[in-house]
Amino acid sequence: MGLDVAWAQAWVRRTAEVVAEHRLELSELDRQIGDGDHGENLNRGFTAVVQRLDALETPPAQVGDVLKLVATTLMSTVGGAAGPLYGTAYLRAAKVTGLDELDASAVVAMVEAGLEGIVARGKATTGEKTMVDAWSPAAAAAQSAAASGAGAVEVLAAAAGAAEEGAVATDPMVATKGRASYLGERSAGHRDPGAASSALLLRAAAETAGGSDPA
Ligand code: ADP
Ligand code: MG
16 A cells, blocks of 8 residues: 555555553553553544544545544543643644655654654653654664665554554663652663553554555
8 A cells, every 4th residue: 555645544444453552551551650541542532533533524635634633533532641741742743744645755754753743842852751652663674674674564664563562662661751750760670551551552654555566
């Protein structure tokens, strides 16, 4: 599948499914080092996103229109830290995807914009056991895949793989941002829920793009 507006909608719908499937697991991760609401927060948000997508009278024209709808919906329906963080990520990503179809460099720009949104909103950097630890390697992997000539779909797959590794790599980290930081050293030995959900949504992006010729 080309990374066009149909793909963007498929991505969002798949994200909603995956979040619903993993909501207990995400909330369980959050119970370990936070307040146990991350899965339910995101599930509420993406359920609303799909409802709004279904209710649109005029179909979205470009990839960025879909991402903007995700951003505004998450900001208004997801409480806690993750709503504004993901909302800002999707909003920044929407700004660089006012396009009919994403090529490899547009995928890089989209992932980088998402990362920048989270960093700006959360005032976070790598190594603090947050979703930044999934998005930062994802952006780097996307960049290097594109630089070595990979097509858009492969670039997305590289980002998803790196986000998954990044999420696993949060296990031993001590949290210094967000609710988990209240635990100090006791936050080590648990996966960051936001990094885990970030990996799920980037995997959903790659999965829905898969099967096409990565030209
Ligand atoms: P809350 O912590 O308000 O209950 P959620 O449980 O929905 O919100 O989301 C928690 C996730 O948000 C964390 O796992 C972490 O990835 C992310 N997070 C929290 N604070 C920050 C921050 N300052 N910068 C980046 N990410 C953060
Ligand atoms: Mg929470």
